[in-house]
Amino acid sequence: MSPKEVSSGIFEITKRGGKQLATKNLVPGASVYGEILIEINGCEYRIWNPKRSKLAAMVIKKFSVPIAQDSKVLYLGAASGTTVSHVSDIVQNGIVYAVEFSPRTMRDLIGLCDLRPNIVPILADANRPQSYAHIVEEVDIIYQDVAQPNQSEIATVNAKRFLKKDGHLLLSIKARSIDTVANPKKVFKEEVRKLAHDFDVLDRRELVPFHDDHLGILACMKNNYELI
Amino acid sequence: MRIITWFGILTLDDHGSAVEWDLFPKDTDALAGRLVRPKEPGMDIPPAGFDLRCAAIKCNFVASNDEYNILLRDVSILAAKYRISSGTPDMGIIQAIEALDNIDETSNILSERLAEWYGLYFPEVGLSSEPLARFVAKYGSRSNVLPGDYLYKKAASSMGAKLTGQDEELVRIFAGNICTMYDSRNLIEEYIVKSMETSAPNLTNIAGALIGARLVSMAGGLERLARFPSGTVQVIGANRALFKHLRGRASSPKHGIIFNHPQIKNALWWHRGKIARALAAKISLAVRMDMYSDGFNESLKIELDAKIGRIKAANPKPPKRENKGVMGKEKSKYKSKNKYNNNNNNNNNNKSTGSR
Numbered sequence: 001m002s003p004k005e006v007s008s009g010i011f012e013i014t015k016r017g018g019k020q021l022a023t024k025n026l027v028p029g030a031s032v033y034g035e036i037l038i039e040i041n042g043c044e045y046r047i048w049n050p051k052r053s054k055l056a057a058m059v060i061k062k063f064s065v066p067i068a069q070d071s072k073v074l075y076l077g078a079a080s081g082t083t084v085s086h087v088s089d090i091v092q093n094g095i096v097y098a099v100e101f102s103p104r105t106m107r108d109l110i111g112l113c114d115l116r117p118n119i120v121p122i123l124a125d126a127n128r129p130q131s132y133a134h135i136v137e138e139v140d141i142i143y144q145d146v147a148q149p150n151q152s153e154i155a156t157v158n159a160k161r162f163l164k165k166d167g168h169l170l171l172s173i174k175a176r177s178i179d180t181v182a183n184p185k186k187v188f189k190e191e192v193r194k195l196a197h198d199f200d201v202l203d204r205r206e207l208v209p210f211h212d213d214h215l216g217i218l219a220c221m222k223n224n225y226e227l228i
Numbered sequence: 229m230r231i232i233t234w235f236g237i238l239t240l241d242d243h244g245s246a247v248e249w250d251l252f253p254k255d256t257d258a259l260a261g262r263l264v265r266p267k268e269p270g271m272d273i274p275p276a277g278f279d280l281r282c283a284a285i286k287c288n289f290v291a292s293n294d295e296y297n298i299l300l301r302d303v304s305i306l307a308a309k310y311r312i313s314s315g316t317p318d319m320g321i322i323q324a325i326e327a328l329d330n331i332d333e334t335s336n337i338l339s340e341r342l343a344e345w346y347g348l349y350f351p352e353v354g355l356s357s358e359p360l361a362r363f364v365a366k367y368g369s370r371s372n373v374l375p376g377d378y379l380y381k382k383a384a385s386s387m388g389a390k391l392t393g394q395d396e397e398l399v400r401i402f403a404g405n406i407c408t409m410y411d412s413r414n415l416i417e418e419y420i421v422k423s424m425e426t427s428a429p430n431l432t433n434i435a436g437a438l439i440g441a442r443l444v445s446m447a448g449g450l451e452r453l454a455r456f457p458s459g460t461v462q463v464i465g466a467n468r469a470l471f472k473h474l475r476g477r478a479s480s481p482k483h484g485i486i487f488n489h490p491q492i493k494n495a496l497w498w499h500r501g502k503i504a505r506a507l508a509a510k511i512s513l514a515v516r517m518d519m520y521s522d523g524f525n526e527s528l529k530i531e532l533d534a535k536i537g538r539i540k541a542a543n544p545k546p547p548k549r550e551n552k553g554v555m556g557k558e559k560s561k562y563k564s565k566n567k568y569n570n571n572n573n574n575n576n577n578n579k580s581t582g583s584r
Contacts, residue, residue, distance in 0.1 A: 109308075118297065120304045123308045135234045137280040162276075181474050
């Protein structure tokens, strides 16, 4: 049983025949949301459940996740910090700007930030990037998981302001929060069309069976041809 | 161009690089306080693509990347903590009304259990819920009932088994717990009524304290409730019916949580939709008054009562029930609509919607 690095900082652990995703625990000994901790060769890993995290589902769905050890990440829709904690594991020498709108979930997120040195919590509305423009610098990655009807607009305004020229956008689109009754496939098509204005969509895959009615998208800003 | 950043005010030249700077004191507390406060006017935000980190190092605010990270993190955590701690009174009301519902649910389950349990020993008692819990907590075994109590005769001649020793103690403690639950329920209800009257007097006057509190709780706060259109207020709490309607399988719900208002609950069925609409309109106005202005306005209630009177007078007889063919047509009409706040006025015979 030895961990295989499938992407920078993301490992695949084979245990009793089954494969599981995991990240190296930045704060050894601490489990954030009840996930299992495994120690291999003196290194502690946290199991990462794709059913709880859309980013983990994207990794399993073979997206090439462009997050590196020293990446700067803008995380929109941080919620209680389940996925944020894994991103913070991945970017050991980088920094995560975690934007969340709800004071209630911010409470949990702050508990996480107190333990981890590389998360900057921001209580703000992702619709209004100008409200945190004086805090957030240019980033390599924008990861967005917000349950808002205007998800692609949010991605666009944030990317225009904060994404580096060669940066990437990772987006999870939740069809049900755009239109509860319409056919998800139609909703996805429409959202991708909206994104194509400003982005080159590099990859798109639905996140079934881990998340129903969700589409994962990897994109980069347009007029940026030397990449991938 | 003068821009404000979290560490200071910078002046940029035409190429976007900082030429002058006025740095804030390097104190975590003060910096966090500045982040929480609204921005000073006349100050721009950094242009897209501006490198904050580089600027901070250039003007010697921090010496290294690591120091920048550590300081920014500490300041942001503190700022987030400051902003969370500024709670409003409606948050307390929301928790209280939710607790009330939880207590009702739990105390019902436990009361049923007590009735079953105590029934083994005194099936003739004829009490249930709160009176039963009080009775058991007071006496325990039926052999302890005093001659003055009206249940004395029944207790003496009961066919139930004897209740003694550990069994008696257990049942008594169990009943005692249920009693404290009812006590705390009363306290919570008192609290809700009192704080609704102070923080939302108009809403309380129109909808009643408990329904008002439920509306606030379901909307997620007084301010959010104030921003809802009255059509939404009308159907808050009728989620299942509403989504069934949006999928085109049913007509729109007439009332959500406001159904519990005596004016609707006690109304004739063909009046209910109309009254719900009038009531919701007045509730919206009342909440907005509570939220955005001070003081109490009795006229809303008077207008509402007059309106309800007019509705009742105008519709003395029930309409004929629609037959199936008509319902079929209705369905296809609903299917084409998507935005729910446009079309929850189902029984739309009235000309005015009640809001002025």
